[in-house]
Amino acid sequence: MIGLDKAGVRRGPRWIFSDVSFRLETGRILAVLGPNGRGKTTLIKALAGLVPLSAGRRIAPPVIGYVSQSIGADIPYRALDVVVMGRALGLGLFGAPGATDYRAAHAALELVGARDFAERPFDRLSGGERQIVLLARALATGSPALVLDEPASALDLANQDRLLRVLKDVKRQGRHAILFSTHLPQHALSVSDEALLMLSASEHAIGPTTTALNEGDLTRLYGLAVRRVTLDLDGSAPIDTVVPLFAGAAP
Numbered sequence: 715m716i717g718l719d720k721a722g723v724r725r726g727p728r729w730i731f732s733d734v735s736f737r738l739e740t741g742r743i744l745a746v747l748g749p750n751g752r753g754k755t756t757l758i759k760a761l762a763g764l765v766p767l768s769a770g771r772r773i774a775p776p777v778i779g780y781v782s783q784s785i786g787a788d789i790p791y792r793a794l795d796v797v798v799m800g801r802a803l804g805l806g807l808f809g810a811p812g813a814t815d816y817r818a819a820h821a822a823l824e825l826v827g828a829r830d831f832a833e834r835p836f837d838r839l840s841g842g843e844r845q846i847v848l849l850a851r852a853l854a855t856g857s858p859a860l861v862l863d864e865p866a867s868a869l870d871l872a873n874q875d876r877l878l879r880v881l882k883d884v885k886r887q888g889r890h891a892i893l894f895s896t897h898l899p900q901h902a903l904s905v906s907d908e909a910l911l912m913l914s915a916s917e918h919a920i921g922p923t924t925t926a927l928n929e930g931d932l933t934r935l936y937g938l939a940v941r942r943v944t945l946d947l948d949g950s951a952p953i954d955t956v957v958p959l960f961a962g963a964a965p
């Protein structure tokens with residue numbers, strides 16, 4: 715389980731966010747949504763223990779599988795070695811990774827569908843490929859909590875789909891609580907059980923994704939008209955999605 719209890723972060727006189735409370739159980743996915751600069755990264759870093767809380771309390775396991783918004787430094791290691799770094803906290807100060815750690819790294823790469831990246835130099839992967847490898851590194855930690863800051867931001871449509879399928883697969887295993895931030899409400903609707911909308915520094919809407927992502931709150935969140943649409947593509951299960959009315963939605 716991972717969560718926050720009446721939590722807030724202040725930078726100087728300004729509260730970036732305040733009074734955020736939620737508990738995310740193992741086997742569940744929570745999506746965090748908000749416009750640029752609203753505080754998603756700050757909240758995620760606070761949850762990962764990288765930014766101190768100015769108020770409230772964090773509920774988290776000792777190790778967290780964290781993927782930052784940046785796509786990683788230009789390190790000339792193999793992707794496999796970057797994934798093995800996720801095992802570092804279990805190795806002690808002078809420990810070197812062993813067969814078990816490499817097995818865990820290979821399994822994580824396999825899970826994200828990136829087995830072929832193992833031997834490739836990390837600094838020669840594209841931004842999207844790096845995001846996939848960094849997700850594998852978070853999984854390799856073995857932590858029951860995954861905290862992902864815009865994990866799809868550099869991914870093309872097919873790789874966004876791959877990432878969402880990976881999140882669903884990991885959820886199905888029932889061993890992780892997964893929190894991710896996104897600018898795409900469609901991503902939240904397709905995989906997350908719960909959604910947190912950062913409406914202002916002090917006002918948050920949290921609840922089951924299908925109710926939290928209502929047209930009124932999404933329109934208010936982004937200051938842009940947004941419609942919820944149900945697509946009945948082939949008469950089987952209808953798909954619920956979100957359509958932002960960009961530029962008035964007409965040429």
Ligand SMILES: Nc1ncnc2c1ncn2[C@@H]1O[C@H](COP(=O)(O)OP(=O)(O)OP(=O)(O)O)[C@@H](O)[C@H]1O
Pocket residue numbers: 725730748749750751752753754755756757
């Ligand atoms: N180290 C810092 N010191 C002071 N202010 C900061 C610091 N880091 C971030 N901020 C401010 O906190 C606010 C929230 O930033 P944050 O990166 O959390 O937003 P975000 O919702 O993740 O934005 P984006 O969608 O653009 O990534 C911004 O106004 C930012 O300028």
